Amino acid sequence: MTTIVYCPTALTLVTDSMATSEENGKSYGVTKAWRIGDYVFAAAGDVEDIHAVLEWLRAGRPDPKPKPKDEFSGLWIKRSNGTYQCFYKKLHMVPGRYATAIGTGAQFALGALDAGATPLQAVEIACNRDEKSGGRLRTIKFPC
Numbered sequence: 001m002t003t004i005v006y007c008p009t010a011l012t013l014v015t016d017s018m019a020t021s022e023e024n025g026k027s028y029g030v031t032k033a034w035r036i037g038d039y040v041f042a043a044a045g046d047v048e049d050i051h052a053v054l055e056w057l058r059a060g061r062p063d064p065k066p067k068p069k070d071e072f073s074g075l076w077i078k079r080s081n082g083t084y085q086c087f088y089k090k091l092h093m094v095p096g097r098y099a100t101a102i103g104t105g106a107q108f109a110l111g112a113l114d115a116g117a118t119p120l121q122a123v124e125i126a127c128n129r130d131e132k133s134g135g136r137l138r139t140i141k142f143p144c
Contacts, residue, residue, distance in 0.1 A: 001017070001019075001020060001042040001044055001045065001071070001103050001104040001132045001133070002015070002016055002019070002032055002041075002102075002103035002104065002105070002124075002132070002133055003016045003044075003101065003103045003104070003106065003108070003109050003123050003126040003127060003130060003133040004016075004033070004042050004044055004058075004101065004103050004106075004107030004121050005098065005099070005100070005101045005109045005122050005126075005131060006041040006075050006077060006084060006096075006100055006101075006119070007099040007113065008082050008083070008084060008096070008097070008098070008099065008120075009033055009099070010054070010099075010118065010141070011061035011082040011141060011142040011143070012035050012042065012063075012118075012119045012120070012139060012140070012141055013042060013075070013119070013139070013140040013142070014035060014119045014120050014122070014123040014137055014138065014139050014140075015032040015033050015042060015079060015093060015123070015134045015135055015137070015138050016032070016105070016123060016126075016127055016135050016136075017029055017030050017031070017032065017134075017135035017137070018030065018127075018132070018134040018139075018140060019047065020057045020131060021134045022039065023068045024108070025121050028134075028135040028136070029135065030135070031061075031141060032044070032138075033138065034054060034143060035079070035144075036057050036058055038078060038079050038080060039057075039076055039077060039078055039079060040075075040077045040079055040140060040142075041053075041057055041074060041075070041076055041077075041107035041127070042075045042077070042102075042142070043072065043073065043074040043075070043102075044071075044072070044073050044074075044101075044102045044103035044104070045068060045069065045071045045072035045073060046068070046071060046072065047068055049066070049068035049069055049072045050072070051072075052068065053066055053068060053088050053091065056075075056086070056091075065091045065132070066091070067092075068089050068091070068098070070088065071090055072088065072089050072144075073087070073088050073102040073103070074084070074086070074087050074088075074102070075096075075102065076093060077089075077142065078142075079142065079143055079144050080142075081142070081143060082143065083095075084096045084100075084144035085090060086100060086102075094097065099119070101122070101126070103130075103132075103133065104130050104132045104133060105126030105127065105129065105130035105132070105133040106126070107132055108122075108125055108126035108129040109122040109123055109125065109126040110122075111115070111125075112126065115133045118135070119139075120137065120139060123137055124137065127137075132136065
């Protein structure tokens with residue numbers, strides 16, 4: 001699926017770029033973070049769910065909300081100062097304060113961050129451990 005790390009103290013978001021599916025196997029060069037107005041949206045989960053939430057955010061979050069599956073998770077990061085919110089399948093946003101990771105490689109990335117890795121190093125480590133993460137890494141520095 002993916003590994004995405006955001007570290008508010010380093011003001012850095014790092015994503016992998018690999019997607020996996022039963023039908024198509026692995027594909028590379030997949031975008032996992034988008035600029036939407038004053039924010040950056042990054043997400044992990046089913047591609048159809050991600051695109052439904054992406055379009056909902058682009059439209060200004062109107063009712064009704066999309067209903068993503070359980071494996072969906074997202075980050076909503078303010079471009080000007082790097083403050084962020086996490087949200088999951090019910091799309092209720094929760095303010096975040098600490099470094100966070102989402103996707104199938106999240107536990108590896110969080111362990112690496114706790115051991116002193118940079119956000120980039122944490123995603124590299126997660127990609128080495130998680131068979132569903134990989135490809136070229138992409139970094140966004142805030143403010144952006």
